[in-house]
Amino acid sequence: MGVNPNIAEVVSLMGESSRAAILTSLMDGRFHTATELANMAGIKPQTASFHLAKLVGGEFVTVEKHGRFRYYQLANQEIASMLESFLSVSQPPEVRSLRQSSQAKALQHARTCYDHLAGTLGVKLTESMVNFGYLEKKEQSFIMTTKGEQFFMDFGLDIRELKKKRRSFSRVCLDWSERHHHLAGALGHGLVERFFELEWIVRKPSTRAVSITEKGQTGFEKHFHVSI
Amino acid sequence: MGVNPNIAEVVSLMGESSRAAILTSLMDGRFHTATELANMAGIKPQTASFHLAKLVGGEFVTVEKHGRFRYYQLANQEIASMLESFLSVSQPPEVRSLRQSSQAKALQHARTCYDHLAGTLGVKLTESMVNFGYLEKKEQSFIMTTKGEQFFMDFGLDIRELKKKRRSFSRVCLDWSERHHHLAGALGHGLVERFFELEWIVRKPSTRAVSITEKGQTGFEKHFHVSI
DNA sequence: TCCATATTTCGATTATAGTTGAACTGTCTA
DNA sequence: TAGACAGTTCAACTATAATCGAAATATGGA
Incomplete structure (x- = not known):
């Protein structure tokens, strides 16, 4: 009414x-x-x-x-988060051309969601960090363990600096369908920045898909036991 | 594209x-x-x-x-959560009649969101439980403290039973605007059920607004230091 | 069996909102 | 200063989808 x-x-x-x-x-x-x-x-x-x-x-x-x-x-991040939520419950559109099909695959594979990693890579990395005991999933967020703190420091992240930021430090990027969760927040952003810096991933022009480089292949394998 | x-x-x-x-x-x-x-x-x-x-x-x-x-x-709860998120970023509609106005106030005051409490009452109660140290807000969820466990048991909730349920035990009902958070999940549901049982609140016919009874007034004041 | 009620299906109407060509404003550069 | 380009505004057109009367279907009760 x-x-x-x-x-x-x-x-x-x-x-x-x-x-x-x-x-x-x-x-x-x-x-x-x-x-x-x-x-x-x-x-x-x-x-x-x-x-x-x-x-x-x-x-x-x-x-x-x-x-x-x-x-x-x-x-802002909230809008991005909201959109990502919907993307995960949406059906991919029917494929009209080979080019579109490979683009769609690339997106599914590895992509940025606003300022952190999503896609298969994002999910696998998050899982891996939980398995190694760097992060603990607690309801709707991740908590960094002491072991994790050490790891991220060694990996070249300035944890203290990241924690200072007003935004939430580590949160899951929610999707309502609960098909997957992945790491967002300042920590998620810090990580993806570091990956770009190390040239483990590079942006594909004009999409939000990212490519994993040779360096990345070995890097993700060695440090996260994630192979693509 | x-x-x-x-x-x-x-x-x-x-x-x-x-x-x-x-x-x-x-x-x-x-x-x-x-x-x-x-x-x-x-x-x-x-x-x-x-x-x-x-x-x-x-x-x-x-x-x-x-x-x-x-x-x-x-x-399901996910849909409800999603809707509540949008309600909180939506503008209230212009008021056309006195009756609508008082209905809108009632909704803002105290309402159910699917199966837990929202509105001013929901938010105040949640705040109070955090202040008393029954719950701790951890990123996107609440964690029940030992003190809280004791309190909820005394209040007549069967914590063990609630924890058994497959759904998430205690989570915040998110709103993207971050204007407020309130307790949802099995615990949120358990609480609202108990409030109905104690007759602290009663449903208003054909809306999701709830009324606080006399009993409720004193109850919320005494147990939660929340006055309405 | 007949009638009342809840809901859906069908078909026609209407209204809303997206789309685009044409024209206009503003900015850069040669 | 002229011309090219980025972007917007305007007005007309179009297509989609919500709406509702009428009729059909299904269920319950007398």
Whole structure:
């Protein structure tokens, strides 16, 4: 009847295919221009502009103007988390071309979710860290053990610095379907940064998929007993 | 492009005002018939039937047939949690009548979220239990202390029985805006059941708001130092 | 058996919202 | 200063999907 807050208004912002395409494109956590997003979503720039205005209005997305470009970005980690939740309960779309198929596989394989690792790699690494006793899963979050603290320090993470940050230190990236959990939060972000630094993974252009390098193959095997 | 899973299809199920109204009506965790839901959503029964079919198809809702009635219910706690998340980021609708206004206040005041307490009461109680040292907030969940164990036993909860259940024992009901957290999970459910049993709270007909009784006033004050 | 009630199915209508071409604003660069 | 490019605004069009009356189906009770 309308004594309840209207969920619909907020939700319908992501419940439309073009906007959803834009949002998922932004899931790599990077800035994108309006035209870029239009191309990624397969729509004309006017249409993208129309949708982006709505997304900004709903505080899903922020803009920064630099010269004649406007750089769009997800508003915050919460939005990213929410989107990832839905991605995990969504069905992958039917495959239309070989190229799309291999892209989809790459995404499933290893991808960034806003600022941490998701996909098979993200899940396997998280599992491994739990098995080694570096992390302990406690209901909806991970707790770092003393053993873990030592390990992450040795691995080159400045734990003290990460803990200082206002954001939650280590949390699971939830998905409602409970098909998998993976490490997010400051620790998750710190790790993925370190992987880039070590060149164990590299970004694939214009998607949020990442490639595992030769170095990475041996690195993940040696330090995490994870083989891909 | 469509190499990303289509978030839109799933999400758009809740991103429509009539369906959202139905879903929020189901947030009390109880069964409702199709006609009931139609009335609550302010639509004709045919329309409700149409939407309910979609919701069942999307596994947001389950049906049970008893005679000529069909009882609809939210599919599971995850869906409820997801909905509550969105409610907390949604704006309350403009008030059209005094009656709506007082209903909205009642909802904000004390309500059930699927099977546990939300609203001001839910939040205050949770805070109180943390302050007394019965619960400790650990990232995304609560941990029961020894002191807490004693308290809940004394309060008449069968902790051992609750822990046996397959569902998560104590978790926060997340909202993405982080405006508040409250206790959910088996413990949250156990508590609210006990409150009904003690007649500290009673359901208001046809909403998910609950009223605090005289008994409740003194009870919450005495045992939780929460005054309403 | 007949009627009342709960719900769904069907078909037609309507309204909403996404889409796009065309035109416009603003910025960079040659 | 002109021209190219990024992005937005406007207005018209279109398509999708919600809505509802009418009719059909199913169940319960008298």
